[in-house]
Amino acid sequence: MQNNENINEWIIWIEEAINKKHIKYYEFENFKNIQEIGSGTFGKVFRANWKNFDHYLALKSFFNLNSITLKEIVNELKFQRDVYFHNNIIRFYGITKLESSTENIFNPTKGYLLVVEYTDSGTLREYLKNNFHRFTWNDKYNLAYQLACSVLCLHEEGIVHRDLHSSNVLIHQGSIKLADFGLSKRINDASKSQSKLLGRREITVPNTPNDYSNLYTECWNNEPSKRPSIHEVVNRLRTSNRITIYQQNDISDKTSPMPNENKTPIRELSNIDTTSEIDRMSTNEQNKQLVENLENSLGENENLREKLQILQKGNTELIELNKTLRSQLDETTAQLECARPSVYQGNKDIDAVMENDKKVRSLLESRMVDLMAKKNKFMCF
Numbered sequence: 206m207q208n209n210e211n212i213n214e215w216i217i218w219i220e221e222a223i224n225k226k227h228i229k230y231y232e233f234e235n236f237k238n239i240q241e242i243g244s245g246t247f248g249k250v251f252r253a254n255w256k257n258f259d260h261y262l263a264l265k266s267f268f269n270l271n272s273i274t275l276k277e278i279v280n281e282l283k284f285q286r287d288v289y290f291h292n293n294i295i296r297f298y299g300i301t302k303l304e305s306s307t308e309n310i311f312n313p314t315k316g317y318l319l320v321v322e323y324t325d326s327g328t329l330r331e332y333l334k335n336n337f338h339r340f341t342w343n344d345k346y347n348l349a350y351q352l353a354c355s356v357l358c359l360h361e362e363g364i365v366h367r368d369l370h371s372s373n374v375l376i377h378q379g380s381i382k383l384a385d386f387g388l389s390k391r392i393n394d395a396s397k398s399q400s401k402l403l404g405r406r407e408i409t410v411p412n413t414p415n416d417y418s419n420l421y422t423e424c425w426n427n428e429p430s431k432r433p434s435i436h437e438v439v440n441r442l443r444t445s446n447r448i449t450i451y452q453q454n455d456i457s458d459k460t461s462p463m464p465n466e467n468k469t470p471i472r473e474l475s476n477i478d479t480t481s482e483i484d485r486m487s488t489n490e491q492n493k494q495l496v497e498n499l500e501n502s503l504g505e506n507e508n509l510r511e512k513l514q515i516l517q518k519g520n521t522e523l524i525e526l527n528k529t530l531r532s533q534l535d536e537t538t539a540q541l542e543c544a545r546p547s548v549y550q551g552n553k554d555i556d557a558v559m560e561n562d563k564k565v566r567s568l569l570e571s572r573m574v575d576l577m578a579k580k581n582k583f584m585c586f
């Protein structure tokens with residue numbers, strides 16, 4: 206009885222949020238090309254097109270919509286509004302509901318499905334497994350940095366993930382998308398007693414830069430107060446000097462259907478990067494380091510600019526030289542073309558002279574033979 210009351214309470218909350226347009230409702234019949242793409246402890250995940258749009262959305266179903274699951278869905282929806290602006294966190298777009306006629310295809314799924322951002326490269330775990338060999342340290346730092354930023358965003362909004370592992374982190378176009386925060390693990394926590402397990406710690410991979418291995422081993426300190434804060438993790442990854450912070454080009458902003466009316470204003474990631482994060486740097490030492498790094502990279506940029514100018518100058522000179530040589534070549538070719546008929550005629554004349562010469566020579570030879578014969582005859586007398 207109590208259980209049914211709870212279920213009703215959460216269903217009323219969801220329906221009210223839909224009616225008041227706090228949550229966008231997607232008519233299920235408008236989803237096309239629905240394909241199952243994954244399955245977890247709590248439900249299945251499908252990929253689908255919305256209406257005639259080309260891009261995909263993900264639909265998350267639940268095997269068992271009991272009061273605990275519904276409560277956690279509601280919590281997830283509330284959290285989502287606070288972190289909607291962050292590029293490295295999966296976006297929640299809205300809700301759809303299966304009509305009874307369609308239920309059987311998704312058996313044993315029923316009821317509400319969450320409509321969320323679709324990611325194209327599976328979980329971070331699979332992504333690392335398939336691509337690790339081709340990653341540079343810069344790539345690895347970037348993934349770590351994006352992940353730390355997404356966790357920082359949750360913490361800033363008072364949300365604790367509590368189940369952060371590589372299967373709850375998805376990858377889209379090479380970027381991190383943190384998923385399942387405050388949902389799956391909390392459902393678990395709510396239904397089972399909490400266990401405090403220490404996870405397995407890896408042995409440092411050979412050639413890992415010291416600043417990176419130091420950072421993550423500090424994060425594993427058994428004494429939580431000795432672990433670096435998430436601010437520090439973000440700052441140390443940022444100032445590690447290897448990082449190239451990619452400006453993410455989030456196509457979903459342009460193409461995805463979004464909850465319009467009640468969308469939380471999207472704070473730009475770049476604002477966080479340049480102002481608030483730097484403001485929060487915990488020590489002068491880090492500020493100094495950051496300024497030094499910036500100065501170094503400005504100096505390097507200046508050097509590169511000078512080298513580029515020299516190269517451009519050399520290139521212009523080469524183009525000019527090439528032009529002069531080509532015009533000289535054209536001129537010589539034209540002269541040769543002009544001379545070709547007279548050379549041809551000269552050759553013919555020489556052949557005629559030689560022919561004539563041959564005839565004269567043979568005539569002379571035969572006269573010589575006659576003369577010799579006459580001389581011999583005369584000598585005999």
Ligand SMILES: Nc1ncnc2c1ncn2[C@@H]1O[C@H](COP(=O)(O)OP(=O)(O)OP(=O)(O)O)[C@@H](O)[C@H]1O
Pocket residue numbers: 242243244245246247248249250263295321322323324325327328372373375384385389
């Ligand atoms: N938004 C999404 N876009 C694309 N694929 C997704 C998305 N969400 C989940 N998936 C895929 O579906 C699989 C199942 O996801 P789901 O969140 O239901 O379970 P899980 O988090 O992997 O497991 P568990 O619930 O047991 O922790 C994921 O491993 C992933 O491959």
